[in-house]
Amino acid sequence: MEIENRAFVSGVAIDPVKDNGDKNLKMMTQVVIPNGLVSLPNNSSGGEKSFRNVSSIGKTIFEVKSSIEEKEDGDLDNSHIEIVIISDELVKSEYKISDIIDVFMRESRMNRDIILAVANGSSEELLNIDPENVKLPSQYITELIKSNYKLADLEPETAGDMQYFFIKNKSFYLPYLENTPSTTGIQLGGVAVFEGENGKMVGILKGDEITGLALTRPSFSETLIVDHNGQKASFTIPDGRTEIKLLNSDPENLHFQFDVFLTGELVEASQGLDFIKEENIENLKKKFRLEAEKVMSKTISKLQNDYGVDILEFHEFLFRKHPDIWKQVEGNWDSGKNYFSNVDVTLNVDVTIREPGNTN
Structure with a gap:
């Protein structure tokens, strides 16, 4: 497959949508625009946007993913996804987190090192931030999580870790992201705690x-x-x-x-x-x-x-x-x-x- 025909996805945001009483999922994918990542002297493309966010709605993640692919002029390539952000409104009561991320673990070409995070409220808002000195919002959020975990000598959980948690019904925690009035519009506000037995988010740990x-x-x-x-x-x-x-x-x-x-x-x-x-x-x-x-x-x-x-x-x-x-x-x-x-x-x-x- 020619690389020019691929649309590389760097980040995903998943939110709930209620349509006439039906429970649906809305997924936004952040697709990289390669020309926008290059900043060269006297290069007119230096100010070009480095990404575009494409979203769709459906009953399942696979259905939404297929709908998004129909809107793209190239084939979606998910092998470079860095982060998947899930709204806490989804995993508190509506869905097991295992159902939400199953497609990211099951697809053979999917990146197993995808970092998983939970958003306070809307997750797609986080992929629309405008960070300084970083071209991609998804990249900024990924580095924010990694650097904060590194300070405590920890590693954030990835899609590859989830299979073990689900098989063992093991409880776990994920980074909890919040909107903030700062210049970046985002902060790591704590960790979201999940019960292993039912896969639901049960609370948050913050501060001390x-x-x-x-x-x-x-x-x-x-x-x-x-x-x-x-x-x-x-x-x-x-x-x-x-x-x-x-x-x-x-x-x-x-x-x-x-x-x-x-x-x-x-x-x-x-x-x-x-x-x-x-x-x-x-x-x-x-x-x-x-x-x-x-x-x-x-x-x-x-x-x-x-x-x-x-x-x-x-x-x-x-x-x-x-x-x-x-x-x-x-x-x-x-x-x-x-x-x-x-x-x-x-x-x-x-x-x-x-x-x-x-x-x-």
């Missing part, structure tokens, strides 16, 4: 709840702001790590422990804090530990009591380390009886302050 989630990962890098006697001190955690332990073997009353090891580097502090004095350092370490415990407890409580969904990897730990126990609870872990909501969690946080910086 994200920090609390990151601190439960096996390895992470994070930032914590500590209140020290009414003054603020900011720490980076370049190489934190967490280990999970099971303290008992009663399936009806499981007790887990997070052993969290934090190595903090002081990067900013209010004036008046003397870090030469050992007592101040020890007091700061205590405040550092308490802040870590607070944000972790907040996240764990929300997941257990509000959402009843395990994205803390307890299920993975039981499956790998205690398979006999897992066999007894897997059918009712974070659904049915929901053993997850009733487990006890102990936090054991160890803090080291590596250096106070170049000044005391």
Whole structure:
């Protein structure tokens, strides 16, 4: 097939549409215009638009995709899709996310590294933003997600990861995008939490709840702001790590422990804090530990009591380390009886302050 006859898709947005009471899907595809990606001196095409957004409506994603292809003068090539954004209005109640993205996992030429994200409200609005220094809105959103995840030493979930989650009925989370009055018109507002059993979005984690989630990962890098006697001190955690332990073997009353090891580097502090004095350092370490415990407890409580969904990897730990126990609870872990909501969690946080910086 001649490359000139292909219409390369870089991003997809999917929204709900109600037409005379029928539930339909609206899909927008962002098609790359190659000439618009090239900016050369004295080149008249340098200001040409680098993409066009084409949309259509149908009962299924495949039907919409076929309708969009009819509007294009070339064959749609989906092998370079970077991101698929889904409106939260779809996955909160109307559809399982597995039904929405099935075509992106099933088609043989589809890119398996497609990043999946959830939008607050309309997803197609996000593909119409006008970012500076980036030609494609889809590319900007992809890099925004990757860079934010990288700061926490994480990787965003892709279409290739979803098959495992769906087969195992494993709960998971995806980037949650929001409109904002900033120049780019978009921000990563948190993560959307999905229940593995029914594939529906059950809630959102934001702010320090994200920090609390990151601190439960096996390895992470994070930032914590500590209140020290009414003054603020900011720490980076370049190489934190967490280990999970099971303290008992009663399936009806499981007790887990997070052993969290934090190595903090002081990067900013209010004036008046003397870090030469050992007592101040020890007091700061205590405040550092308490802040870590607070944000972790907040996240764990929300997941257990509000959402009843395990994205803390307890299920993975039981499956790998205690398979006999897992066999007894897997059918009712974070659904049915929901053993997850009733487990006890102990936090054991160890803090080291590596250096106070170049000044005391």
